[in-house]
Amino acid sequence: MGGDRAPGEIVAGAIQAVDILGVEVLLFGREDAITPLFPNGAAPAGVEVIGCSEVIEMSDDPARSIRSKKDASVVRCAEAVRDGAADAMVGAGNTGATMGSALLRMGRIKGVARPAVAVPIPVPFSHPHLLVDAGATVDASPEWLLQFALMGRAFSRLRFGVENPMVGLLSNGEEPGKGDELRKKTFELLDGQPWFKGNAEGRDFMTGHPEVLVTDGFTGNVALKAMEAALKAAAGLVFTVLGSTDETKKAAEVVTGPLLQAVTDYLDPDTFGGAALLGVDGVCIISHGSSSARAIVNACSLAIDCVNGNLVTLMKETIQNAG
């Protein structure tokens, strides 16, 4: 309910997900807002509305809202996973509230110190690589970053079939010894692991190497949004130039289609289906607040992959084996 394009795009995406993926979807939210959006005014087969009276808005404080709005759609959705009424949750609203609801209602996996968001980072002409953590845990310790690395590797295998994912520690330089105190201590902790590639840099984003970039949720969130801003600025520049003269406008008729297709295939977050919250005792997929129907379908597809791939069991084993 809380997203920028909710509930319209979410409902449309849910209906498409049923058709395309053969999944059953529970929609949590205000019935009076959702039901009129159905063709024929009634939920189609495979879609069920679970009425919730409250909404956590994009601007609401996540922690406070989860406490005060017990009947919020995102909270009830997380409870459905906890109670076994749903196999996975997909949220495209207030990210903090989605993470918080999952964490508080599903609980943490035993042994996991803190959850982490694994976000796919686009790599042109390849599958994405992963950034872990992109915003769940803003103040981190070296031990937590080690867990993020382990969970990220397991998830990279599940999601992209990378057999032996290598991990880079995001830092301000490649050389060992680079970094702030957190990075220096984390480097010592990771050093010697066969999957540890050493420090990585911001310039390693979108190159595909290493497959997993580990950082605290503060740095990860800033870097992720900085990249999005850069891509947006680049796109703005390109399309402004294409529209600048009669000659370029003519050329644009030819290249705009292929350009948009390439962006959709390789850069658009809607294509990747969102991020996964790792370390909680259930499947929680976090989508952009501005998700389109297509993004919701892809998020449902990712949720299915996580359920079929036994994400939670995988994370439990990963943390147990490390302990």
Added chain:
Amino acid sequence: MGGDRAPGEIVAGAIQAVDILGVEVLLFGREDAITPLFPNGAAPAGVEVIGCSEVIEMSDDPARSIRSKKDASVVRCAEAVRDGAADAMVGAGNTGATMGSALLRMGRIKGVARPAVAVPIPVPFSHPHLLVDAGATVDASPEWLLQFALMGRAFSRLRFGVENPMVGLLSNGEEPGKGDELRKKTFELLDGQPWFKGNAEGRDFMTGHPEVLVTDGFTGNVALKAMEAALKAAAGLVFTVLGSTDETKKAAEVVTGPLLQAVTDYLDPDTFGGAALLGVDGVCIISHGSSSARAIVNACSLAIDCVNGNLVTLMKETIQNAG
């Protein structure tokens, strides 16, 4: 001497700077490597070579190298500013060594706790805005970030003529209360300042608002390089698409020129002349390790602006008035 394209591009840039800017340039480095690069094999008018026997390479540890290589070109260059033999230094080699040499040889301005790198962040169709700190001080305190904000504002005025630069605190969300411990404490310290716009996000990069983004050098460095990586990936995607079919290749003949011109005008770091190290008792301009001759000319131009604008005096007054 230490840069990726040194000394060739540096020497070429120096010669152009003399011609275009009417400046006198001292070139610090190995005479046997530099002199053969001059047309006619001798330094042209306005250029003087100061022989130095050692080079700090890109891969060298900055702190250790500065201690052990007393005759390194970058160290001697900083000493020339300290001693009044030069008005400003421009370095396009090992960034850490450039910053370290400036800091250790010129010294810190009285009252400045830590130096900060002010990097211009491109804003399409506008002048750049500033990111402070982009890598000088990786572990920061709230009080240091306040100084970065003050120095950044003063520099924004000097460099871009922004009359009343607003400052955003880079965080993982706009709302007050967002951020890690450092950000929360810094927010309290900045709150109430008439120039403080509150938290900013990674998505504010390249939009031009606010004019100054303040962060610690670790986060700033990661974000800066992440943006560069994103722009590079976007450019790669665009030019791959343009070269993909006979039809797009034909269109590319028309649009490639304007596209490259727009990139040069608005996105290319070579255009901006590099970053300024704020808080040291002298003018130090840090250019990309891969700087072209054009970048060196622009860096010299920025250095001249900083000298003519009395950067050091401005920083001294800024810190004094804040104290």
